[in-house]
Amino acid sequence: MASLIPRAKPxxxxxxxxxxxxxxxxxxxxxxxxIVYHVTHIEGALQIAHSGQxxxxxxxxxxxMNAFRVxxxxxxxxxxxxxxxxxxxxxxxxWNTPIKMETYWVEAMAYTPPAPRILFAMPADIxxxxxxxxxxxKVGDGPWYVDAAGMNWWHGDYTLEFMYMxxxxxxxxxRVDFVxxxxxxxxxxxxxxxxxxxASISEFEAGACFVAGLICRGLPSLNDAFQDPKGSGSASxxxxxxxxxxxxxxxxxxxxxxxxxxADPMSPTIAHAMFAAMSRKAKDEVKALxxxxxxxxxxxxAIKVVMxxxxxxxxxxx
Numbered sequence: 044m045a046s047l048i049p050r051a052k053p054x055x056x057x058x059x060x061x062x063x064x065x066x067x068x069x070x071x072x073x074x075x076x077x078i079v080y081h082v083t084h085i086e087g088a089l090q091i092a093h094s095g096q097x098x099x100x101x102x103x104x105x106x107x108m109n110a111f112r113v114x115x116x117x118x119x120x121x122x123x124x125x126x127x128x129x130x131x132x133x134x135x136x137x138w139n140t141p142i143k144m145e146t147y148w149v150e151a152m153a154y155t156p157p158a159p160r161i162l163f164a165m166p167a168d169i170x171x172x173x174x175x176x177x178x179x180x181k182v183g184d185g186p187w188y189v190d191a192a193g194m195n196w197w198h199g200d201y202t203l204e205f206m207y208m209x210x211x212x213x214x215x216x217x218r219v220d221f222v223x224x225x226x227x228x229x230x231x232x233x234x235x236x237x238x239x240x241x242a243s244i245s246e247f248e249a250g251a252c253f254v255a256g257l258i259c260r261g262l263p264s265l266n267d268a269f270q271d272p273k274g275s276g277s278a279s280x281x282x283x284x285x286x287x288x289x290x291x292x293x294x295x296x297x298x299x300x301x302x303x304x305x306a307d308p309m310s311p312t313i314a315h316a317m318f319a320a321m322s323r324k325a326k327d328e329v330k331a332l333x334x335x336x337x338x339x340x341x342x343x344x345a346i347k348v349v350m351x352x353x354x355x356x357x358x359x360x361x
Contacts, residue, residue, distance in 0.1 A: 045158075046105055051151035053178060053185030056159045058198045064156070071199030076187065079118040079138050079205065082222065084130035084231050084241045085253050092262040097134065097211040106160070107150055108206075111170040115162070115206040120197055126223035128230040131241060131249035134268075135218045136211075138195055144208075147175040148185070154202050159186045164208035219268045220281045221250035244324070247288040254285040255321035258353045269354050277360040278351075286350060286361050292326050293317065293333030293342050301335035305344040310336075314349040317342075 048055075056062075059073045081097055091097050099114035108115075117129075118136070127133070142163055149160040161178050169175070180189040186198040197203050223246045229239035236242035241249055257265065271277035278286075303310055313335055320328035336342040351358035 045152045045154050047107065048151040048153050048157060051157075051159070053148050053159070056151065056157070056186040056198055056201050057184055058186060058188045058196055059183075060198075062156070062200045065200065069200055073188075073196050074120075074199040076120055076138050076195035076197040078217070079120050079136050080122075081116060081118055081134040081136070081211075082127045082129040083132055083134075084239075085132060085249055085256065087130065087231070088132035088134075088219075088253055089256045089260065089262070091134070091213070092257055092264050093260070095213050095264045097213070097216075099208065099210050102206070104152070106152075108162075108173065111173045113170065113173070113206075113208065115208050116211050118205040118207055119203060120199075121202045121204075123222070123225065125227075126225040128225040128228045130231065131221055131224050131246045132253050133220050133222050134216045135220060136215045137217050140215055142207075146178045146180065148178040149175060149206060152202075152204075156201050158202035158204050160204045160206055161185075161187060162206045162208060168208055213264050213268075216265065216268045217272075218279060218281065219265055221246040221253075221284070224249070240324075247284060248324075250281060251285045251288040251292075252322055252324060254282065254350070255289070255318040258350065259315060259319040259322050261353075263353070263355075266354050270356055271360070274360070276355070276357045278354065278356040282350070282354060282356065283361055286347065289321060289346060290339075290343050292321065292329045293339065299334055299336055299338050299342075301337055303336045303345070304341050305348060310345045311349055314345040317346060318349065 061068050061072060097116050099116050101112055101114050102108045144163040145166055147162040149162045152158040178185060180187050186201050186203050188196045224242040225236055227236050229236050229242055232239050269279045269282045271279045303313060313332055317329050317332045320332065333342040347358050347361050351361060
């Protein structure tokens with residue numbers, strides 16, 4: 044587990060300045076900060092959808108906040124080069140959403156690259172004894188900077204982490220997409236990725252399992268995040284990707300001998316059963332249920348109809 048960088052201060056990660064660990068400039072010393080991410084595993088993402096919030100959790104690493112049992116939501120503009128250690132389901136939020144909280148410098152962790160941390164909190168919520176200096180992003184002497192025009196910037200050579208003290212409503216989530224799991228580490232289990240069942244599947248399969256879970260559990264809280272903002276009632280690229288991957292699951296080698304069509308009254312029921320099996324990664328069950336249709340095209344049409352109805356999108360856009 045990574046340790047704290049002793050006596051780290053914001054100016055050690057000053058925006059626009061080449062990090063000491065780099066031989067030459069990467070060109071990422073000052074990048075626009077427009078969106079941030081919260082990434083988690085499939086079941087954690089389904090729990091978020093069920094609660095309607097990204098719930099704050101105790102800081103559990105070697106952070107100095109650990110001793111004060113502070114609960115936060117983790118946010119970051121960082122995109123993991125070798126995959127995310129936090130999971131494959133990524134909630135994307137607009138950074139320009141007004142947040143009426145104070146900001147504080149917390150610490151920096153000895154990750155590769157190093158991870159400076161900034162806390163958003165109401166002063167009254169900070170535990171007694173937890174001493175932190177205020178962080179003013181307008182000064183420009185740290186990894187996050189807000190210029191005179193109100194434009195946000197961050198130092199892309201570092202793993203900048205924001206800690207939000209409180210729960211985040213899903214209304215702030217603009218879209219959901221899927222990213223690869225880290226190939227060797229899992230922070231959920233605090234173990235090698237080989238011990239994590241999600242890490243053994245691609246981001247596309249993880250996205251399909253997540254979407255299937257939303258449908259079979261009847262969770263509509265993320266419907267807006269799965270609609271394409273460019274078109275009313277259009278499915279997002281992530282939703283289309285999930286359907287495309289789901290389609291690879293129900294191609295039985297023995298062909299189709301069933302009698303169901305999309306028009307059959309039983310079609311939605313079987314499609315829902317297929318989604319339930321998909322959410323459990325039970326591919327053999329998916330194939331067995333698909334065989335109840337007269338063809339792969341009819342099976343695909345059936346799940347498309349159920350998916351479109353659940354997410355309030357036009358089936359033709361899937």
